[in-house]
Amino acid sequence: MTILEALRLAMGGVVANRLRSGLTMLGILIGVAAVILLVGVGNGASAAVQQQIEALGSNLLIIFPANAKSGGIQQGFGTASTLTMDDVRALADRQAAPDVAAAIPSASGRLQVTFGNQNWNTSLTGTTQDFPSVRNYQVASGQFFTGADVGAASKVAVIGQTVVDSLFNGADPIGQVIKLNRQSFRVIGVFASKGGSGFNNQDDVVVTPITTAWNYLLGGRGRNVQQIYVAARSAQSTQVASDEVTQILLDRHHISDPAQADFQILSQQDILSSASQTTGILTLMLGAIAGISLVVGGIGIMNIMLVTVTERTREIGIRKAIGARRRDILTQFLIESMFLAGVGGALGILVGILAGRGLPALVSALPAPLISLPSVLMAFGISVGIGLFFGIYPANRAARLHPIEALRYE
Amino acid sequence: MIRLERLTKLYHMGDLEVPALRGIDLEVGDGEFIAIMGPSGSGKSTLMNLIGCLDQPTAGRYILDDVDVSGLTEDELAWIRNRKIGFVFQSFNLIPRATALHNVEMPLIYAGENQKRRDKALAALASVGLQERAQHMPSELSGGQQQRVAIARALVTDPSILLADEPTGNLDSESSLEIMRLLAELNQQGRTIVLITHEPDIARFAHRIVRLRDGLVVSDQPQAIAAGATETAP
Numbered sequence: 001m002t003i004l005e006a007l008r009l010a011m012g013g014v015v016a017n018r019l020r021s022g023l024t025m026l027g028i029l030i031g032v033a034a035v036i037l038l039v040g041v042g043n044g045a046s047a048a049v050q051q052q053i054e055a056l057g058s059n060l061l062i063i064f065p066a067n068a069k070s071g072g073i074q075q076g077f078g079t080a081s082t083l084t085m086d087d088v089r090a091l092a093d094r095q096a097a098p099d100v101a102a103a104i105p106s107a108s109g110r111l112q113v114t115f116g117n118q119n120w121n122t123s124l125t126g127t128t129q130d131f132p133s134v135r136n137y138q139v140a141s142g143q144f145f146t147g148a149d150v151g152a153a154s155k156v157a158v159i160g161q162t163v164v165d166s167l168f169n170g171a172d173p174i175g176q177v178i179k180l181n182r183q184s185f186r187v188i189g190v191f192a193s194k195g196g197s198g199f200n201n202q203d204d205v206v207v208t209p210i211t212t213a214w215n216y217l218l219g220g221r222g223r224n225v226q227q228i229y230v231a232a233r234s235a236q237s238t239q240v241a242s243d244e245v246t247q248i249l250l251d252r253h254h255i256s257d258p259a260q261a262d263f264q265i266l267s268q269q270d271i272l273s274s275a276s277q278t279t280g281i282l283t284l285m286l287g288a289i290a291g292i293s294l295v296v297g298g299i300g301i302m303n304i305m306l307v308t309v310t311e312r313t314r315e316i317g318i319r320k321a322i323g324a325r326r327r328d329i330l331t332q333f334l335i336e337s338m339f340l341a342g343v344g345g346a347l348g349i350l351v352g353i354l355a356g357r358g359l360p361a362l363v364s365a366l367p368a369p370l371i372s373l374p375s376v377l378m379a380f381g382i383s384v385g386i387g388l389f390f391g392i393y394p395a396n397r398a399a400r401l402h403p404i405e406a407l408r409y410e
Numbered sequence: 411m412i413r414l415e416r417l418t419k420l421y422h423m424g425d426l427e428v429p430a431l432r433g434i435d436l437e438v439g440d441g442e443f444i445a446i447m448g449p450s451g452s453g454k455s456t457l458m459n460l461i462g463c464l465d466q467p468t469a470g471r472y473i474l475d476d477v478d479v480s481g482l483t484e485d486e487l488a489w490i491r492n493r494k495i496g497f498v499f500q501s502f503n504l505i506p507r508a509t510a511l512h513n514v515e516m517p518l519i520y521a522g523e524n525q526k527r528r529d530k531a532l533a534a535l536a537s538v539g540l541q542e543r544a545q546h547m548p549s550e551l552s553g554g555q556q557q558r559v560a561i562a563r564a565l566v567t568d569p570s571i572l573l574a575d576e577p578t579g580n581l582d583s584e585s586s587l588e589i590m591r592l593l594a595e596l597n598q599q600g601r602t603i604v605l606i607t608h609e610p611d612i613a614r615f616a617h618r619i620v621r622l623r624d625g626l627v628v629s630d631q632p633q634a635i636a637a638g639a640t641e642t643a644p
Binding site: 002005012016314315317318319320321322323324325326327328403404407 | 459462464465484485488489491492493497499503504505507508516517519520521524563567
């Protein structure tokens, strides 16, 4: 018996019970659509996170202080205050660090910002004039503060789009005076939106000169640099730049053993890979949950195939009487279950893709699902495989029927 | 050529052993038309299943065309059923959701015949006079027509033996006559026919009548004698 013949037979069986076959296919359809959609959502989230990390800056290295030790007990990550403004200046030295394009300090905190009768809780970053280039911020209107502002600790601020939207209600913020911790600051610039949402909203910022932040806003913490952001000259030179930074800081802090360093360097690449590991697990989990429904669909196929075999016992007897071998009967029912699962799977892929298109319109908070060809092919392969797996038992039962008993079956 | 030697079949019903055949010796030559008769419970259906290679004997030998088939595997028996034996059943046993043509093609599918399958099936249908009904479903055919489709299916692999188990049991007398004439005609073309029946009118078409009772052959006579006898149906 050829495969084509077996397929024709299987199709005949499927068409003979349209409703039943349709419902069975629906089980697989829902399973496959769920897998496609949820894996797509996972991949979409992964891409969104990646995009946000890339938006942090280009070829970025982030230097954190080491963990503080208090009486021999390790404190949390980045709790020591070992970085200073002098470190930042040293890193900006072209001779010592030729692969560093720019280095900026960052001292940050959360504070309340008010304008008129509006107020908003946002994050403050105190930094220097190179902040826009290192952190990839564009100034949409007005301008960023200058080195002179940093030197003079001017009470000026550049604000992100979220802060503008929250406070100004359509008015032009440039030149307006806002209150940060009840002190007056002049808005001199507004950043162009970078996107991102939730915890990672990079538009929810107020940026001031670091000297200003120290003097007026981050009181009690001293002239402390929480992080140093370093931009390498190019993507290829990040490793070299990292080595240069390490050497300069070790020298400055009089440490000879790199293992004892009082700072840690995190590259954008490190953050990216740890984030994609996390989102990868998320995708896997979503896929696994959807996979459960696929298994349920497979059990549905097995159930229906068992019914089909019982119903067609007499037909099996006839086929055996006229010369069908066990293998012929086995193939017939296996192909029938694989056909059910395969068609259900193909339709499920279609539904999954369509739902993926429609989802962002329904739930705007979700990142747009990314549906890739390999995941589609895999889903189809798995659905056919499920047809095969759950078809084996019923088909085997059919193949083992004794011809006389099968012929006598009413 | 069929040769049965001390053929025995026991059925197990719980702890009980029920003998269905208790040592049948029988020889059917090529081209014979033989009727096997007997009351229900005489073992004629069991004998039919054994001759048709649908079942294996408990003891004794069955030699079909010089091959001892008593010890063959299930798939080997399937091959013999496909090539050497054509079945005609009382209840036709056509597959309801396949056309007449497809039903007739079916043994060829399992024989691996792909090239001339359709032509052979159409020829078999033509030989029973049903070529116009090739695309009809069994439910669209009369009982006599369905049985003729079944005969075409039995003939399509050109087997040497035709096994007919009460072929007229579900037919009216006119259709019965038609079917029996068709079988007689096939016999004249040289095919061995083994007919199982309990109707004397039907058995009359055979050239030889074997009677069974309680799993044993009680008489084996040529047709001329049987045809003349006035019998009451058992």
